[in-house]
Amino acid sequence: MTTVGFLYPGHSAEDDYPRIEMLLSRDVRLQVVHTDIGEDAHRVDALLEMGAAERLAAGVEEVRLAGAESVVWACTSGSFVYGWDGAHEQTRALATAAGLPASSTSFAFAHAVRALGASRVAVAATYPADVTAYFGVFLKAAGIEVVADRASGVVTAAEVGTWERDQVIALARAGDHPDAEAVLLPDTALHTAGYLPELEEAVGKPVLTANQVTVWEGLRLAERKVWAPALGTLFASRV
Template sequence: MTPTQQGNRTVTIGFLYPDHAAEDDYPYAEKLLGDTAKLAVEHVYGTDLHAVAELLDLGSPSRLAEGARRLLTHDPAALVWACTSGSFVYGWDGAREQIDALSTAANGLPASSTSFAFVHAAETLGLRRVAVAASYPRDVATLFADFLAHGGVDVVDMSTADIATAAEVGRLRPDDVVELIVSRDRPDTDALLVPDTAMRTLALIDPLEQRLGKPVLTANQVTVWEGLRLVGVPPPVPGLGTLFRRKGT
């Protein structure tokens, strides 16, 4: 089943996005998808600080349940918690419980999160050794590396920009984002992973991949792909990198 085969209507996928930073990546992706899917975004509000205690609160069951209720008004076929740090900070088992609770709050609809999206995307592309270009402080970024390791992905190099808040990440200029990513590549890795949904990246993925000669997986990219995966087979979409050029994944 492909995402367009949901009766006679274009399928809607719901995304819970934390606060405001780079959510305009979602209408950008929707435009590239054409009539394949509608991407509905609702917001979860809390602190945008990249710190463990605050991230645990941001991804709490009550906040996600409230967001799920708002997303249900869009009649989605699946939901994704569009936050990497607010999911991996719970650890593998806790992040699984988080999306199970999100599914329950959404009347049993399939659900996932950006952290699991990275693991599923890496598995689809056969990635085993990756570098991570994280915007977070090191203690938070280390939890992402641990999460990936649990999913069978070996982080051989992890760099951190030590940016304190999502709002600061969202204000980065495109040239700053490119520099942050390119400067953190490792030639001996299969791909470069960029884990912050607060970072505006979708328009930059193809140029980055051409420059680096390898797949680049970014948070908003894999989140959109994960939503499509939940409802069928993600279609090939020009302009969103190697992950979206795969057929039948």
């Protein structure tokens, strides 16, 4: 049994994780531990507080007790707002607190883009424009070119969590660009696990979504390879 722990802020689209677990090998367990979201706002000061070390550390004991082999901070905006160096320090602190290999959704996106062999991406974000721009800066630091970005201006994770299939597919289409080799949907508050094949069909290229890459990253850290093509191109090879 491979168990991966996820620190997920609040309650929005955490049901993506049991849905993903059902599509993985029977001996993979995804353990979600909720952290205190504080103020639910896609605003830089609120996101910095959401990702503070003490908030993440509060959830590590439950992750350890679950027998996790790795832990991922399942929040994109609450990691990339710290910048490349700050996000590294955030995951180092998490790894120290948990005594486990650790990462975050922001780094998961960077690693997943590289795993696909891509270098140019389009970002289709639910966030306001200023927060979306922080993600672009983070990706640039990872050596990834953002050829287009779309900001939807949604302020709260609670609202994002209510988006349904047609809205998610429309977001991916609206954010795509002909020069992009992949489309990135960066919000872990957005339900995407049930729509990944449709998303890729809609844009005709790989689509990386926040909860999808977060699970992939946790498995990568645990050195567990899983084939699950229903979860998109990222899971369609045993790498």
